[in-house]
Amino acid sequence: MSETKLRDQITAIARSLFERGLTFGSSGNISVRHEDGWLMTPTGSSMGDLDPAAISLLDDKGHWVSGDKPTKESLLHLAMYEERPQTxxxxxxxxxxSVAVSCLDGIDHNNVLPPITAYYVMKIGKLPLIPYHPPGDINLAKAVKEMASKHHAVLLANHGPVVAGKSLLDAVYATEELEETARLFLMLRQERCRFLSDNEADHLINKSH
Incomplete structure (x- = not known):
């Protein structure tokens, strides 16, 4: 896909996420691999009103080349790309x-959400919780990098999800599935539930890889 089409795709998907209430204000960011670098949404920008021409271009070292200044959370993205070359x-x-779940006390830090549905297991698998660090902190990126080789999705404590995919649509669909499962989890917390068994979940994980 050409750079122009990628910029337009990022803009359209970001607007859709914003309009559906999946991100707010100037929060949230998207990156896409392009040739010898990345396209990334700019810092302080609203996902609901992106200018395709202003989307940041970074080189293969993560250095800002053109466009507006990239998101201050670019290190999170680069950590995923470094550990997951197929991303x-x-x-x-x-x-x-998802943020609400990331704030709960007593959740399993190795796998935050139970296997409520088959689609969640296939798109996310196991979801580790990354300990809290301030946004943009290098230690947050390091913590994500430690998990990224084994997990394409992580949940940042008191912050939100970071999800990698083979394409932008793959990453978006997985992020949406994570958010819907977090909503179901909060709805069902006081109810007796039947989740997928370990064997059922493992079968789905193995099948989807």
Whole structure:
């Protein structure tokens, strides 16, 4: 896909996420691998009103080349790309239900959400919680990098999800599935539930890889 079409795709998908209430204000960011670098949404920008021409271009070392200054959370994205060479795009949102789950006390830090549905297991698998660090902190990127080789999706404590995919659509669909599962989890917390068994979940994970 040409750079122009990628810029237009990023803009359209970002607007859709914003209009559906999956990100707010100037929160959230998207990156897409392009030739010898990345396209990345700019810092301080609203996903609902991006200018395709202003989207940041970074080189293969992560250095800002053109466009507006990239998101201050670019290190999160680069950590995913470095550990997952097959990654074509990364989505980071502050989506309400995922953030709410990331704030809960007593959740399993190795696998935050239970296997509620088959689609969640196939698109996300196991979701580790990354300990809290301030946005843009190098230690947050390092913590994500430690998990990225084994997990294409992580949840940042008191912050939100970071999800990698082979394409931008793959990353977006997985992020949406994560958010919907977080919503279901919060709805079902006081109910007796039947989740997928370990064997059922493992079968789906193995099948989807």
């Amino acid at each position: 074509g795009a990364v989505v980071h949102l502050h989506s309400t239900h």
